[in-house]
Amino acid sequence: MERADSPSPLQLVRRALPDLHGATQRVAEHILANPDEVARGSITKLAESAQTSAATVSRLSTHLGFAGYPALRAALAMEIGRGLEAGWASDIGLAIGPADPPEQVLNVLASTQANALRNALGAIDLAAATRVADAIAGARRTHIYGEWGDAIPARELYIRLLRIGIPVWFFDGPQSAQIAGGLLAPGDVALVVTRSGTDPTTLEFIKQSKAQDALTVAITGVVNSPIGRVAEVVVDTGTAAGGTWTEFFAGRASDTLTAGLLFVLVAQRVPDHLTANHPNGPGQPVVHPDT
Template identity: 35%
Template sequence: MTASSSTPPGPPAPRAPVPGALTAKVRTLAPTMTRSMQRVAETVAGDPAGCAALTVTGLAERTGTSEATVVRTARLLGYPGYRDLRLALAGLAAQQQSGRAPAVTADIAVDDPLADVVAKLAHDEQQTLADTAAALDTVQLGAAVTALAAARRTDIYGVGASGLVAQDLAQKLLRIGLVAHAHSDPHLAVTNAVQLRAGDVAIAITHSGSTGDVIEPLRTAFEHGATTVAVTGRPEGPVSQYADHVLTTSTARESELRPAAMSSRTSQLLVVDCLFTGVLQRTYDTAAPALAASYEALAHRHAPRGGKSGSR
């Protein structure tokens, strides 16, 4: 992409998810589907063995939809056609029979004992991380890492819970000697995005993929030639129109006692850690000394002063 480029890139070519990532894909995309497509997606994820044995006509009859809806759903989930989806369903069914597929947990009830709450949250966190790892496109991740490692400057946009994740990434990059800034104020984000050029990187973090305060600075950065990255739970959302690289996150099911912001932040932090670790690998010769220096500075700051063993 050159600095004069202002036409949004087309959506990344769909990559058929591996069988274990199918349920994660359904959870991620279900909110963007029509009701009839949701029925198809939820049916195949809930009973992969039974659906793998069905023809496209049989699945349409079982879900009360049309053959065209079944095919559209398969394509939205990342498969070239229904035949490819059936093969993935057979693979997922084999995983479940071997005991390698995770179980689905119940929602947290208002009268659940704390021990049950801990167990359910821990399971959901693990499931969210596993789903995100399974669906994460490592080609897109590698391209984003390459851009970050060579960037003159990186701006990261996020609001609310995503703003905390943006701050986390910026602080990580700063500690290995890279120039990075996190922006949660939309006005500051846009005014800074105007200064970006080719060789810079802009990252938008938004679970919904439609947060205007995040999309606008990313669009501005894109139009000024920066390499742009979207970390989102909705890869078909508006933010992806201005992203050179899209990194998809997953979330656990939202409930009254577990808002989406909690689970989405878990998956976003995993992607951030993947980005940071990749950059650290690429820039190890300069990053390792910078990281060691930051540890030493913090250790010195917290060391007792004046011979005293502690503070009042």
């Protein structure tokens, strides 16, 4: 019967194992326990590891349907390579390969971030950003929420707003989100950073804050998402979550740009906060080395 592909060599060994005995059983068990080593090693090394002879290894190879040990080893190497490639592709993505030189990796990361910035320039609603800046500048409280990778630009925005005297708090995690939403009141601002727009905890924070009559704001890459549809103001970063780390890393640039825009717009509305506490007196900007 024709098949679309040859069976996995490791699966062939597993199927044969119950009918094997003695030395051939030891060889099969060693293959299953150390497939990487066997794929790189010689027939002699495998025989020594299984405490048997090269002839026994050859017999097992033909028993499994291979022309000999070299064919079995080649099949194992291909199988392991497929697994590594699949794991890399699902995590890092296909834009960068495991063997790419450092300069190529750098160029890919830089170009994907540049694309994300161009997308942000075309997507950010400046009227919406201005509305958010006006609200933050005059709010009694601004609560910022972000989780995991989204927490990085969210926390940076919090630190910078805090530096210029804005009454702002940062939250992450389900319990703190529930507390944060319950403390808000009319005239306050609830702002979230969420690339995907689907995080359940973030969505509940937005819903609770909206029930408190606070202005709800979502910085997101997917406007038509559950969070985007609930939030009163949505600032589109132009970059969705993506399925791999490379895509997510690229979008970090658009998130940071959007958060930086809001910070500067707020700072423009409270210029006195930048100079009021400067040690050299009014007229000198407040600059901290870590911000």
